[in-house]
Amino acid sequence: MDYHDFYQIRSNQVVFSDVKLKSTIRKYCAHPYQRPISARAVRQFEHLLEHLHRFPRPIIVDSGCGKGKSSQILAQSYPDHLVIAIDQSEYRLRSLRSLQADNIYIVQENCIDFWRLLSASDLIIDMHLLLYPNPWPKKRHENRRWYAHPIAPLLLNMSRLTIMRSNWLAYLQASAVVANQLGLCHSLESLPNLIEPMTHFEAKYCQHHVSLYQLKIINI
Ligand SMILES: C[S@@+](CC[C@H](N)C(=O)[O-])C[C@H]1O[C@@H](n2cnc3c(N)ncnc32)[C@H](O)[C@@H]1O
Numbered sequence: 001m002d003y004h005d006f007y008q009i010r011s012n013q014v015v016f017s018d019v020k021l022k023s024t025i026r027k028y029c030a031h032p033y034q035r036p037i038s039a040r041a042v043r044q045f046e047h048l049l050e051h052l053h054r055f056p057r058p059i060i061v062d063s064g065c066g067k068g069k070s071s072q073i074l075a076q077s078y079p080d081h082l083v084i085a086i087d088q089s090e091y092r093l094r095s096l097r098s099l100q101a102d103n104i105y106i107v108q109e110n111c112i113d114f115w116r117l118l119s120a121s122d123l124i125i126d127m128h129l130l131l132y133p134n135p136w137p138k139k140r141h142e143n144r145r146w147y148a149h150p151i152a153p154l155l156l157n158m159s160r161l162t163i164m165r166s167n168w169l170a171y172l173q174a175s176a177v178v179a180n181q182l183g184l185c186h187s188l189e190s191l192p193n194l195i196e197p198m199t200h201f202e203a204k205y206c207q208h209h210v211s212l213y214q215l216k217i218i219n220i
Pocket residue numbers: 063064065066067086087088089092109110111112131132133134199200201202
């Protein structure tokens with residue numbers, strides 16, 4: 001099997017309309033996301049606040065952390081920070097739980113609810129990573145992609161620095177359009193082939209020489 005081809009995103013979406021996307025984002029800004037936040041997410045957030053009260057540290061959020069390789073790397077690289085590792089899959093989080101470092105805080109939750117709670121609090125998030133989010137390649141699923149989801153305005157404003165990585169350039173280009181519309185500085189670059197992989201997905205892509213991209217969004 002040719003894994004290089006296998007890992008390319010195949011989408012029936014040929015056109016990415018900036019005009020349509022901007023109009024969608026205008027609508028989301030005028031009518032912020034209203035879905036009730038789950039009681040479980042609120043409880044988990046209260047536990048996080050208690051933890052931060054006892055052990056105050058600056059915060060990094062690793063959303064959709066999967067098996068948590070990136071959370072471990074971040075925890076080692078930023079020993080003074082607390083890395084909040086969020087994923088909805090208990091199965092994926094299992095290996096991270098068994099290796100827990102004292103500056104990793106694991107949250108098994110839908111990140112949408114958790115982002116809303118973080119944003120509504122007075123916590124400052126120094127860095128937010130979204131590494132290889134689910135691409136939802138089908139055109140009819142576009143509003144499940146984070147840049148076109150009703151949560152997008154809150155998501156991109158949540159941290160001082162947001163880092164997104166993907167093997168789908170169009171996904172990050174569309175995210176940059178939204179960042180621009182929200183008045184946020186951003187830069188989009190190709191990642192060199194021989195980077196030290198930060199995640200399990202990144203390791204697979206690097207092994208098969210798949211092109212990877214990174215978008216940085218700065219919220220001053
Ligand atoms: C493509 S995987 C990438 C995992 C990891 N970042 C990596 O690069 O290896 C996407 C991850 O996001 C998680 N995820 C997707 N939607 C989510 C949501 N709404 N809330 C929390 N986690 C979510 C999935 O469970 C999965 O682990």
